[in-house]
Amino acid sequence: MEIIVCIKQVPDTTEVKIDPATNTLIRQGVPSIVNPYDKYALEAALQLKAKHGGQVTVISMGPPQAQEALKECIAMGADRAVLLSDRSFGGADTLATSYTLAAGIRKLGRFDLILCGKQAIDGDTAQVGPELAEQLEIPLISHVAKIDLEGEQVTVEREQEESYAVINAALPLVVTVTKAAYKPRLPNMKGIMRAKRTEIPIYTMADLDVDEQKLGLKGSPTQVRHIFAPKQRVQGQMIHADSPQQAAAKLVEKLMESKII
Template sequence: MEIVVCVKQVPDTTEVKIDPQTNTLIRQGVPSIVNPFDKNAVEAALQLKEKHGGKVTVISMGPPQAKDALKECLAMGADEAFLVSDRAFGGADTLATSYTLAAAIRKLGQVDLIICGKQAIDGDTAQVGPEIAEHLNLPQVTYVSKIEIEAGKVRVEREHEEGYEIIEAQLPLVVTVVKSINEPRYPTVKGTMKANRKQIPVWTVNDLAVEPEKLGLKGSPTQVRRIFTPKQRTQGEIIQKDTAREAVAALIEKLTEAKIV
């Protein structure tokens, strides 16, 4: 079974910085982590590989430093990793990103299952996985909390607000997974040493069958017009009295003065 996992290196959420000129995230030099939901996707792929055999390939689109995220996935047990990196991909929204990743997946050849985390914590759009499925003309199931495969048929448990759905589908298939699907394993020392020795191929725009006008900022219909910090709201008043009755009376008096009641 050929399984592909799409991962993203995201900024540490306490260190998010915005380029005021392009209104896009500044990633260079910013502390980064592997998107947590994507770790669940890698773990799901590794468990399927251990049960059914096959190969797990991890792909990421991003700057050169995204190799660190791929090495972590290799240390967890993935077999191969590819970085899709080029200045032409910079500033991509979810549509341009999914278009580029879909082109990279096509380059890999036959793929049975594509797994993505349900969303990235820096954008929270949950759009890239479903859009990859559309670009590749494949069926998709989102918010998956359980995956079972038997005789080429996939049976998944899908979370939604009112409970769960049980859905069956044929391979090849794209799924996005939620956090409750598993607990990602930690990279082993042996796996980390092996990952550090492994060369990660970098695919540029010249390596993919893509249309340049659909890449990066140029191919992104989503435009951020303005970024600003909302004005800080004034703090409320804490009424402190000896008894609850006195506090209520003081509150009613203040509300009356403000003509709220």
């Protein structure tokens, strides 16, 4: 069983800053973490490996510093890791990102199952997993809470608004994972030491069979025109009264003063 998990290194959401000139995230000097949903996908992969055997490979597209995120995944139990990193990959939207990831996965060779987090916490688009399946021309099941394998067949529980849908599918397959049944494990000392010794191979554009016009900004039809932080809300006011009736009367009076009603 060859399982590939797509990983993204994202800014810590408490530290996100936007460059007003370029409308892009400022990553320099900002703490980075492994996208939490991708950790759920990795945990799912590790549990499947423990039950059925095989190999878990993590892959990411990003700057050289993303090697640290991949090493964290190695420490958790992944067998190997690959980073796709090249200046030509920079500025990619979800379409260009999925195109590049698909090329990297083809470079890796055989695979049975590809797992992604349901979305990244920086962009929140939930588009890369589905677009990756399209690029590789294989089926997709999204928002999956639990995965079981039986030979070449996969049975998943897919989250819906108030229920779960049980779906059967054949391999190969792309699955995007939620956090429902998978609590990421903590790295142990053996895993941490192995990660420190691991050299992460880096694939550049020259290593992949790609069309340069479909990479990075050139291959990104989605362009951000403007981005801004919402204005901070004015602090509300507490209404004090001896009874609910008096509180309601004071509230109506203030709403009328403010010409809300």
